[in-house]
Amino acid sequence: MRDKVLLKILNIEKNFEEVRVLHDFSMEANREEIVCIIGPSGCGKSTMLNIISGLTLPSCGEVINNSQNTSYVFQEDRLLPWKDVYENIRIVNDKSSHKTCMELIEKVGLKGFEGFFSCELSGGMRQRCSIARAFNYEADLLLMDEPFKSLDFNLRIGMIHYLLTLWESKKKTIIFVTHEIDEALLLGDRILFLTNRPTKVLTEFRIETPKMKRSLTDPSLVKVRNQILDLLQNENQPVDS
Amino acid sequence: MKAFITKMNRVFKNKKLYNRWSSSVGIIIISLIILLLWQGLSSIYTPLVLPSPFLTAKSLLKILQSKCFFIELFSTLQRLLIGLIASILIGSIFGIMMGCSKKIKHLLEPLVYLVQATPPILYMTLAMLWFGLNGRATIFIVFIGSAPVMAVNIAEGFENIDVKLIEMGKAFQFSRTKMILEIIIPSLKAYFKTGLITVFSFGWKLVVMGEVLSASTGLGAQITDARMNLETNMVFAWGIIVILLCFLFQKITAKLFEFRLKRRKNYEG
Known part of the structure; x- marks a missing residue:
């Protein structure tokens, strides 16, 4: 019997020398769920992802990860400059077949660019390649750290479409960290709103509309959006001293 | 027209x-x-001080037509290649050790810089005392002059490996071999190439200098011979040969190690 919960984080704490980045932080994610995390910059979101993936060790606390491996889409594309699109996607999984790789390339709209090197691609194409790479890796859990940060609005909407297409074909649990409310609204089953110092989940929003049918003008999404905006405004109010 | x-x-x-x-x-x-x-x-000075271009050209032609030219060239190239191969090997090993461990780097760095800072002519003098007036002193000077350049270049390459790519490799659980083959070695390639090109042109100058001072065969030795016979025109002619060959050598190495991304065309089928 498979556990419904894929990832559980319990009371993590992380200090970088004197600076306390995370303190007593907990969250969990179910299988095949997309959890979006919105929070102010510098609140330790990237650190948290690094802890989940095992790149960084927490100072204390516990991470229960039922996925054997963890895939990662970084803020930058982090493609190997000396490998072309196809090789970059295939390299993370030696067992993957030629067919799977070509399918992934087609799904992210890079068909015809298999032989291109990352320096010959646009920023959006590079990030699409990096997403395809993450999906080629055998893992139930996928971490995404503001992957569309450097892209403009139109491209972002396009990227979300590509991401959802991939997700439909290979349902992974995705932890998606972002600054953009719209991205979270279109992608998330749940949206966690974090506060700064100490970092914790302030509110959690659930969106029931099926992901492929969502539109930003949908009244239910607009409602959630307004709530988040209110929270953001309260968060950013200057503190009188 | x-x-x-x-x-x-x-x-x-x-x-x-x-x-x-x-x-x-x-x-x-x-x-x-x-x-x-x-x-x-x-036309102002005597040919002993400055031979005319015409006289030099005539001597040049004479050298190129003679059989001994290729013999001398061969012995110079031989020394150069032995010295260079040794320096590339040893220099790279030092560079890799310095790149892999900070401790070894702190240990070896002063040594490498000391070797690099010493003027080649000092080594030459010592080499002549140690190895005598034959080709070995020349090989030694090519080696000692080039090896630190190679080591410094490779060590620098290690410093400049993109940490983000390493992190990517870790996130996707690359094995140690895969990390080395797919990320570290390709990252070092450009530095290795720069090292090679520098070492090749530097080595060429050193081999000629070494021969001028210590050898009885090779291109450099011919310059010394010409000087002893007060044949300034021959000095000029050999000089021109050395310069042209050095130029050619640089061009060839640059071409040889040209780093190009090759595109595979057929991913279909």
Whole structure:
């Protein structure tokens, strides 16, 4: 019997020398769920992802990860400059077949660019390649750290479409960290709103509309959006001293 | 004439062609100026001080026609290659050790810089005392002059490996071998290449210097011979050969290690 919960984080704490980045932080994610995390910059979101993936060790606390491996889409594309699109996607999984790789390339709209090197691609194409790479890796859990940060609005909407297409074909649990409310609204089953110092989940929003049918003008999404905006405004109010 | 004009028109429209054309024009103008100055000065001084271009050209032709030219060239190249291969091997090993461990780096760095800072002529003097007046002193100087350059270049390459790519490899659980083959070695490639090119042109100069001072065969030794016989024209002629060969050598190495991304075309089927 498979556990419904894929990832559980319990009371993590992380200090970088004197600076306390995370303190007593907990969250969990179910299988095949997309959890979006919105929070102010510098609140330790990237650190948290690094802890989940095992790149960084927490100072204390516990991470229960039922996925054997963890895939990662970084803020930058982090493609190997000396490998072309196809090789970059295939390299993370030696067992993957030629067919799977070509399918992934087609799904992210890079068909015809298999032989291109990352320096010959646009920023959006590079990030699409990096997403395809993450999906080629055998893992139930996928971490995404503001992957569309450097892209403009139109491209972002396009990227979300590509991401959802991939997700439909290979349902992974995705932890998606972002600054953009719209991205979270279109992608998330749940949206966690974090506060700064100490970092914790302030509110959690659930969106029931099926992901492929969502539109930003949908009244239910607009409602959630307004709530988040209110929270953001309260968060950013200057503190009188 | 008409054909020439159309050709020039094409040259001026094509930027790449134009650049090549204008750079060759530059070389011709500079060569002409040097030749004129040389001719002018040589008419003032005796051939012992400054032989005329014509006399030099005649000596050059004589050298190129003689059989011994290739024998001398061969012995110089032999020394150069032995010295270079040794320096590339040892230098790379040192560089890799320095790159892999900070402790080893702190230990070896002063040594490498000390070797690099010592003027080659000092090594030459010592080598002549240690190895005597034969080819070995020359090989030694090529080696000792080039090895630190190689080591420093490789160590620098390690410093500049993109940490983010390493992190990517870790996130996707690359094995140790995969990490080395797919990320570390390709990252070092450019530094290795720069090292090679520097070492090749530096080594060429060192081999000639070594031979001038210590050998009885090779191109450098011929320069010494000519000097002893007070044949300034031959010194000039050998000098020209050495310069041209050095130039050629640099061009060949740069071409040989040209780093190009090769595109695979057929991913279908």
